[in-house]
Structures are given as structure tokens and as C-alpha cells.
Amino acid sequence: MSSNNQLAHTPLFDWHSANGGRMVEFAGWSMPVQYTGIVEEHQATRTAVGMFDISHMGRVLVDGPDAAGYLDRLLTRSVVDMKPHQIRYSLICNEAGGILDDVLCYRVTLANGEPSGYGLVVNAGNRQKILSWMETHQTDFDVKLEDITATYGMFAAQGPRAIEILDPHISCELTSLRYYTGQVAQVCGVECFVSRTGYTGEDGCEIVCPADQLPDVWQQLLDASSDVGGRAVGLGARDTLRLEAGMPLYGHELGETINPVQAGLDFAVNLRDRDFIGREAIVGFQKDHKQTVRVGIQMEGKRVAREGATILFGDQQAGAVTSGTFSPTFNHPIAMAYVCTSAAAPGTPLAVDVRGQEHPAQVVPLPFYERGK
Amino acid sequence: MKQEDLLYAKTHEWVAVAKEGGTQIATVGISAFAVEALTDLVFIELPAVGKQVEAEQPFCEVESVKAVSDIYAPVDGEVVAVNSALPDTLETLSSDPYGAGWIAKIKVTNDANLAKLLDHAAYQKQCEE
Structure with missing residues (x-):
């Protein structure tokens, strides 16, 4: 249906096409939005293992x-x-x-x-x-920059069973690799960079692998994970998973007109004893209590508030939705939005204009989903 | 209903026309191809009974996890019935799209609309393109 002309291909492009991947354009790449269905792939990641091609990332x-x-x-x-x-x-x-x-x-x-x-x-x-x-x-x-996006690919294995399934295939001990650390290790005999990171709200790891050997490593790990219900997961479920986990996505919750303070990302800013580009402006934003802030929104009905939908607080326009979906885990619609601070407290009753009709909603704390420790 | 006997809009609605008294009643649903393309349906907003609809204009909305989509009226007319069980049994849209998954019945007020619809073979051809 859509033309794949001039789109970049990841090392797994042929694999996706041969395995039912519904290919769409994403940031100049041809990527699978889903294989069998977003909900199925989402649940597999929440209950077992989801495998994601993320080679498109730079x-x-x-x-x-x-x-x-x-x-x-x-x-x-x-x-x-x-x-x-x-x-x-x-x-x-x-x-x-x-x-x-x-x-x-x-x-x-x-x-x-x-x-x-x-x-x-x-x-x-x-x-x-x-x-x-x-x-x-x-x-x-005196630095040297090297863009290795094309020579290496990258994939993620995420889910409560990801670590135990991958561990036997990786030369370092995954269970002792702490969250947000990584190292060079052999994965199925191939030298890769393995990290305990992800974008789903689940435990798991991300693996940077030489592009030419990636399809083979991917297949071996996917085969191993399929024994416990693991499966390949497309960008559709990647989006519902990260949204449930309250993680911002560039182009939606983040952009050049948004600053880290209003995005609620103070934890990602170290101001003390250092200087960096944007520091002074960010210090200023910390004192600005009039800017809109990022919040979680839960809809009362089944109607989904999508990106761009206007949010009303009483008869005032309070902000707009930046991402919205139907949450497969909670079985109701959720969204992230930027709203004025007077409408940002959890529990605040709001309405969302969905295609001309107002639907009741309320502010809820982020994240929507947190895995059991 | 057999899908071979139905008429289809380019926008993937199917239509079954039946004579009831002097009037033509069009039963409308969405094709298996459309349901498959939409995937993961979570919500349907049925039109109100009595609503006047216009051919090729949206008259109903369906939400999937990923997006909201319009369903277009295939004919001019008045909505005379809706499948009120459907919002709670959305899975019938995929398990029985041409039967229990019907959406609405429209009293046809303009016969000429029907002539614009595709037969099964022509619709199949469109889906393969």
C-alpha cells in the first residue's frame, strides 16, 4: 500500500517482511508497526519477552x-x-x-x-x-566523532523473562549487570555491546550488534524466547508500552519549544558545579510557574484522546494532548498532555475535546504502569 | 450473509440491500479487509437511530489502539436501526464481519447511490492493489 522508496532499511528489513511485519515509514526508515497485533505484542512484553528492532536509532x-x-x-x-x-x-x-x-x-x-x-x-x-x-x-x-548507525544494528529484549532467557546466550552475567549499565560481551558468539536498559517499563536489555551478524543473533534469541511466549514486537506496541510507563517521546512530549522543567525531567538535569548549553535558561524555567507541565490523563469512557486534542478545565482551555492510546494493560484510554499548572494536580477533573465532543477525564500521576520489583 | 452477494464502497463498507414494503433498507458493515487493516479495535461510536446520513460522509467512528477511523455512509438515507450489541462485542467485527458484525440499517432515499457501489469482484480487485 505505501511506497518504501528511498526509506532506509535496518539489518532486519528482510526478516520483518518475511515474518508478517506491517511496514510503515518512521523517521525515514521502513519499520514494522506490528506483526500480528499491537495488543498481543504488548501483552507478550508485559508477561514474557518482547523483541524489538531498534536499529533505526542513531x-x-x-x-x-x-x-x-x-x-x-x-x-x-x-x-x-x-x-x-x-x-x-x-x-x-x-x-x-x-x-x-x-x-x-x-x-x-x-x-x-x-x-x-x-x-x-x-x-x-x-x-x-x-x-x-x-x-x-x-x-x-580534541574529540573524534563516528556515526556507527549503519555498521551496527540494535535490538531490545524486554519483559519479565527477558534476562533469564538471554543470560545463557551472553558471555557476561546478565543478572549481575546492574540497571543502566552496559559492557562489551559475546552474544551468541558475536561481539556486541549489551546494556540493561529499555523503553517499555520492563526489565531487559538492549544489544548493539554488527549489522551483518544481527539477523542471525536476533533469530537465535527470538527462538529461545519463543519457548516462554516471547515474540517480535513492532513500533505500535513500543508506543503503548512506553506510554503506560510514562516515558516521553521526542516529537510528542519533547521538542525544541519544550524545556526539561515543564517536561518533568529535572532528574535528567545536573545544575550543580557545572556549565552546559542551556543551563542558564533552565535555571530560569525553574522559577516560572506559569508554563504548562506534562501530566498523565485518564479518560472516564472508552473514547481515546489522541495527540492534538484540546483539554478543558471548566470553561478554560487548559492544554493539549501530546500522546494518547488505549492502554492494553488497563483496558481503558490513557494519554500524556501539557496543561497549565492550575489544572495539573492529580485528581483534577478535566474534559478532552475528542472530534468536537467533550469527554470527561482526570489528571493521574505518572507513570500509569510500574513493574513489580 | 455471503460476501460474494454484497455491494461495497471504496472506503471498505459493505452493503446488503433488502426490500421491506415499498422501501429499500441497506444493512451496513465493514469488510474483513478493513477490520484486518484496522486491528485491535477498542471502541465504536454508533450513529443515533433517526440520524439523516449522506452518501460518502462519515456517520460512525471506530477506535483502534492506534487510531480513530471514520466509517462512511454508503447511501443517502435515515438510520433506522443500529447493532446495539456491537460496542460490547467488538470482536464480532472480526469473527463475523458480514453477519453479527453488522453496524447499522439505513433506509435508502436515493437509489442512484447504489449504482456507484462496487460488486464483490471489483472490491476484491481494489483490495489487492
């Missing part, structure tokens, strides 16, 4: 004598104090405090424990923008 290596100081200038989180194996969620902001991207920053560490530069994983749709931003700010630093 991967950039940063090395050289000034790598730490350089990234410390670009990222809202501190980088110079990162320990071997450590990974941090961070933002990249412009001078005005607007969010250019949200990223994972890796203290890349070899199998022998030696640190070896840094890695950034950036959103697919922001890759070119961030690469140019990084090049523009490179001048005073």
Missing part, C-alpha cells in the same frame, strides 16, 4: 582526550563523573533550554573492564540534527 561514538569534557558541555547530565559501564539518560538542549533530543550516554567499556570513550544513542528523527550540533560545538575540543 548511534554515535565520541572518543579522544576531551571526550568527557565535550559531552559534559552538550549534555544536561554530568558526564565527567561517569564510571566504567555506566549509562545515563540525558537531554541535549539549545541555549534557550529547548530540548533538541533525549539520549542515552554510555561510558563504553571493553570486556577487560577498560573504558573506551563514550557512546550516544539518539532518536532516529534527530540524528542528522544532533550530528550537526555536535560538529558545530566540536571546535574547542
Whole structure:
């Protein structure tokens, strides 16, 4: 139905096509939105293992004598104090405090424990923008940037059974790899970078693998996970999973006109004893109590509030929905939105204009879903 | 109803026409192809009985996990009945799209609309494109 002309292909493109993947355009890539159905794939991830092709995400290596100081200038989180194996969620902001991207920053560490530069994983749709931003700010630093998006692919295994299923196939001990750490390890005999990270609200890991060997590694791990009900999961369920987990998505909850304070991402900003691009503006936003803030919304009925829907508080326009879906876990519609602070407290009754009709809703705390510890 | 005997709109609604007294009643649903394409349906907003509808205009909305979609009236007329069991048994849209999954009955006021609809073979051809 849709043309796949000129779209980039991940190393798993042929696999998706051969396995029922319904391919759609996403940020210039041809990606599977689903295989058998969003709900089925969502539940598999919440109860067993979901396997996600995330090769479309941008991967950039940063090395050289000034790598730490350089990234410390670009990222809202501190980088110079990162320990071997450590990974941090961070933002990249412009001078005005607007969010250019949200990223994972890796203290890349070899199998022998030696640190070896840094890695950034950036959103697919922001890759070119961030690469140019990084090049523009490179001048005073002795660093080497390398975009390895094409030479490596990346996939995620997420779910309550992901770690136990993957562990026998990975040379490092996954169970002792702490959350938000990663290291080089053999996966099905192939040297990969394995991290205990994800975007679903479940435990699991993400694996960066040489592109030419990825389909084989993927198939072996998928076969292993299918014994417990694991399956491949498309972007459709990736979206419902991250929404339930209250995780923002660039282009929806995050963008250049949104700052980290209103996005509720203060934890991803280290202001103390350091300077970085956007710092001054962000300090200013901390004192601004008039800006809209990100909240969770639960609908009373079954009608789904979608992106762009207007939110009403009494007879006032209070904001707009940035992402909305039907939650497969809770069996009712959920959404994230930006609303004025007077309408942001959990329990606040609101109405959402869905295609011209007002539907009752209320503010609820984020995240909607938290896995059992 | 046998899908071979139905008429179809380009927008994937099926239509079964029956004579009741002097008037033509069109029973309307959505095709298996449409249900398959929509996937994971979670909600349907049925039209009100008595509503005047216009051919090729939205008269009903269906929500999937991913998106909301319009269902278009295939003919001009008046809604004379709706499948009120459907919102609580949405799975019948996929298990029996041409039977228990019917959506509404419309009293046809303009015969010319029917001539614009596709027969099964022509609709199949459209879906394969």
C-alpha cells in the first residue's frame, strides 16, 4: 500500500517482511508497526519477552582526550563523573533550554573492564540534527566523532523473562549487570555491546550488534524466547508500552519549544558545579510557574484522546494532548498532555475535546504502569 | 450473509440491500479487509437511530489502539436501526464481519447511490492493489 522508496532499511528489513511485519515509514526508515497485533505484542512484553528492532536509532561514538569534557558541555547530565559501564539518560538542549533530543550516554567499556570513550544513542528523527550540533560545538575540543548507525544494528529484549532467557546466550552475567549499565560481551558468539536498559517499563536489555551478524543473533534469541511466549514486537506496541510507563517521546512530549522543567525531567538535569548549553535558561524555567507541565490523563469512557486534542478545565482551555492510546494493560484510554499548572494536580477533573465532543477525564500521576520489583 | 452477494464502497463498507414494503433498507458493515487493516479495535461510536446520513460522509467512528477511523455512509438515507450489541462485542467485527458484525440499517432515499457501489469482484480487485 505505501511506497518504501528511498526509506532506509535496518539489518532486519528482510526478516520483518518475511515474518508478517506491517511496514510503515518512521523517521525515514521502513519499520514494522506490528506483526500480528499491537495488543498481543504488548501483552507478550508485559508477561514474557518482547523483541524489538531498534536499529533505526542513531548511534554515535565520541572518543579522544576531551571526550568527557565535550559531552559534559552538550549534555544536561554530568558526564565527567561517569564510571566504567555506566549509562545515563540525558537531554541535549539549545541555549534557550529547548530540548533538541533525549539520549542515552554510555561510558563504553571493553570486556577487560577498560573504558573506551563514550557512546550516544539518539532518536532516529534527530540524528542528522544532533550530528550537526555536535560538529558545530566540536571546535574547542580534541574529540573524534563516528556515526556507527549503519555498521551496527540494535535490538531490545524486554519483559519479565527477558534476562533469564538471554543470560545463557551472553558471555557476561546478565543478572549481575546492574540497571543502566552496559559492557562489551559475546552474544551468541558475536561481539556486541549489551546494556540493561529499555523503553517499555520492563526489565531487559538492549544489544548493539554488527549489522551483518544481527539477523542471525536476533533469530537465535527470538527462538529461545519463543519457548516462554516471547515474540517480535513492532513500533505500535513500543508506543503503548512506553506510554503506560510514562516515558516521553521526542516529537510528542519533547521538542525544541519544550524545556526539561515543564517536561518533568529535572532528574535528567545536573545544575550543580557545572556549565552546559542551556543551563542558564533552565535555571530560569525553574522559577516560572506559569508554563504548562506534562501530566498523565485518564479518560472516564472508552473514547481515546489522541495527540492534538484540546483539554478543558471548566470553561478554560487548559492544554493539549501530546500522546494518547488505549492502554492494553488497563483496558481503558490513557494519554500524556501539557496543561497549565492550575489544572495539573492529580485528581483534577478535566474534559478532552475528542472530534468536537467533550469527554470527561482526570489528571493521574505518572507513570500509569510500574513493574513489580 | 455471503460476501460474494454484497455491494461495497471504496472506503471498505459493505452493503446488503433488502426490500421491506415499498422501501429499500441497506444493512451496513465493514469488510474483513478493513477490520484486518484496522486491528485491535477498542471502541465504536454508533450513529443515533433517526440520524439523516449522506452518501460518502462519515456517520460512525471506530477506535483502534492506534487510531480513530471514520466509517462512511454508503447511501443517502435515515438510520433506522443500529447493532446495539456491537460496542460490547467488538470482536464480532472480526469473527463475523458480514453477519453479527453488522453496524447499522439505513433506509435508502436515493437509489442512484447504489449504482456507484462496487460488486464483490471489483472490491476484491481494489483490495489487492
